[in-house]
Amino acid sequence: MQDFTAMVNAQRAYFLTQATKPYAFRMRMLNALDAWIEANEERILSALTEDLGKSAYEGYLTEIAMVKQELQDAKRNLKRWMRPRRARTAMGQLPGRCRIYREPYGVTLIMSPWNYPFQLTVAPLIGAICAGDCAVVKPSAYSAATSRLLRDMAEALFEPRYIAAVEGGREENAGLLEQKFDFIFFTGSPAVGRLVMQKAAAHLTPVSLELGGKSPVIVDETADIALAARRIAWGKFLNAGQTCVAPDYVLVHHSREQQLLEALIGEVRAMYTSAPLRNPDFPKIINLRHFERLVGLMQSGVISHGGQIDVWERRIAPTLLTDVTWDEPIMQEEIFGPLLPILTYRSLDEAIARILERPKPLALYLFTQSAQTRARVLEEVSFGGGCVNDTVLHLATTHMPFGGVGESGMGGYHGRYSFETFSHPKSVLTRFAWPDISLRYPPYGDKLKRLKKLM
Numbered sequence: 001m002q003d004f005t006a007m008v009n010a011q012r013a014y015f016l017t018q019a020t021k022p023y024a025f026r027m028r029m030l031n032a033l034d035a036w037i038e039a040n041e042e043r044i045l046s047a048l049t050e051d052l053g054k055s056a057y058e059g060y061l062t063e064i065a066m067v068k069q070e071l072q073d074a075k076r077n078l079k080r081w082m083r084p085r086r087a088r089t090a091m092g093q094l095p096g097r098c099r100i101y102r103e104p105y106g107v108t109l110i111m112s113p114w115n116y117p118f119q120l121t122v123a124p125l126i127g128a129i130c131a132g133d134c135a136v137v138k139p140s141a142y143s144a145a146t147s148r149l150l151r152d153m154a155e156a157l158f159e160p161r162y163i164a165a166v167e168g169g170r171e172e173n174a175g176l177l178e179q180k181f182d183f184i185f186f187t188g189s190p191a192v193g194r195l196v197m198q199k200a201a202a203h204l205t206p207v208s209l210e211l212g213g214k215s216p217v218i219v220d221e222t223a224d225i226a227l228a229a230r231r232i233a234w235g236k237f238l239n240a241g242q243t244c245v246a247p248d249y250v251l252v253h254h255s256r257e258q259q260l261l262e263a264l265i266g267e268v269r270a271m272y273t274s275a276p277l278r279n280p281d282f283p284k285i286i287n288l289r290h291f292e293r294l295v296g297l298m299q300s301g302v303i304s305h306g307g308q309i310d311v312w313e314r315r316i317a318p319t320l321l322t323d324v325t326w327d328e329p330i331m332q333e334e335i336f337g338p339l340l341p342i343l344t345y346r347s348l349d350e351a352i353a354r355i356l357e358r359p360k361p362l363a364l365y366l367f368t369q370s371a372q373t374r375a376r377v378l379e380e381v382s383f384g385g386g387c388v389n390d391t392v393l394h395l396a397t398t399h400m401p402f403g404g405v406g407e408s409g410m411g412g413y414h415g416r417y418s419f420e421t422f423s424h425p426k427s428v429l430t431r432f433a434w435p436d437i438s439l440r441y442p443p444y445g446d447k448l449k450r451l452k453k454l455m
Helices: 004-014 023-039 042-053 058-083 119-131 144-155 169-179 189-202 225-241 256-270 288-299 348-358 371-380 416-421 447-455
Strands: 085-087 096-104 107-111 133-136 163-165 185-186 207-210 217-219 249-253 302-305 319-322 338-346 364-368 386-387 423-431
Touching: 004 107, 004 133, 023 058, 023 119, 023 144, 023 249, 042 058, 042 144, 058 119, 058 225, 058 416, 107 119, 107 169, 119 133, 119 144, 119 163, 119 185, 119 416, 144 163, 169 189, 185 189, 217 225, 225 256, 225 338, 225 364, 249 256, 249 348, 256 302, 256 319, 256 338, 288 364, 319 364, 338 348, 348 371, 364 371, 416 423
Parallel strands: 107 133, 107 185, 133 163, 185 207, 217 249, 217 364, 249 338, 319 338, 364 386
Antiparallel strands: 085 096, 096 423, 302 319
16 A cells, blocks of 8 residues: 555645646646547546446446536636636725635545546546646546556656545555545545545545435426436436436326336337347446345336346346335435336325435436426425436536535535635735724724714
8 A cells, every 4th residue: 555644745745836826737737638538538438348338439428528528618717717706895894805716725635436437536636626736536446447547647647746546445545534635525425425524524624525315206297208218217227327316216196107117118128129238338237246236126126127137247137116115125225226116106295205204315307397396396305406307417517516415415516616616715805004994993982883873
């Protein structure tokens, strides 16, 4: 295991030289990263196929394209983001001028997961570069091929005293979390997120936690069922369901259950054929432990479609489960795989109550043509983000923050929000020497009356 104390100390010493702060330096690093990705696209896609069985199309769409979008937005807007922002000057501050300066935190730790191992490492790294931070990047050991690639990328582009990549598993994670960082950005499970927050608390280190949870889909009696089925199937079975914002379960109005089930079966067959285990467009499960966990969860309810497995290739066919009850194992944890429980409700009050009984989800999806239903769900249910009449795509933008709430996380990023997440807003009042009003200074005497008149 590397000497993490020496690594962090070297980065802190480098940060204190002010070298990472100039606009020209940040842009040079962004351009170098952009050029490296362009030159290594095939290598990135190959690593994603090795780790997760992703097709070139899915790997490019969900990982490379999103990172490129982040880079282009950052390069186009960084100068504007870095400018001090004027703030209104309060009466008690006159005569003066208020400005908000965005300053980098310093030495940051980025801990990324295995399900989108390239995108969920490089996207927050772009935020750290834009903010002027140094960074230690720790990819997941489960996605070993992409982890090696990210190490090679860091070594090719950056001095380790600026950005370093650390490979390894739990021992390396534990060693890094003992260090004093200035900011920690973690993407992963709520269980590990609690540990990260606990370790950060020892140093009063601020954190951004991008976690997960059971993201529901509500399909009401007014929904376009054909559209809902197509978009639910795409969002659920993308990356074989190993997506933090994947639809975790469906709550469909009891009058539309059979219609939705038939439409979902048709969409799964259209997307992945009747032999999905041999379909090159359908990814595999990351490792045997997760595969066996998912096979165990398939015992909940009744398999209405799918259920086939290939243990040697770690593939599980898209599986639709009906007659599932709320107390079965599959409803007690985030599924993170290609299993979709379908439950019913009779009133919107019941559907909302069921969701509110559980921790706040990272995402929520609503399929409806009713403005009243939309207004009620958006007003009454707390969740990280989501879509009306679609799934997953709310995160595919640099113009809105992506993040959770409650047990699904804290903090947000993408675009300008990444820059702000990795920087501190420093408020500064610049005062002028004259006039220097005596009302603020002792002795106070009868000044209270005058003060109240001014307030």
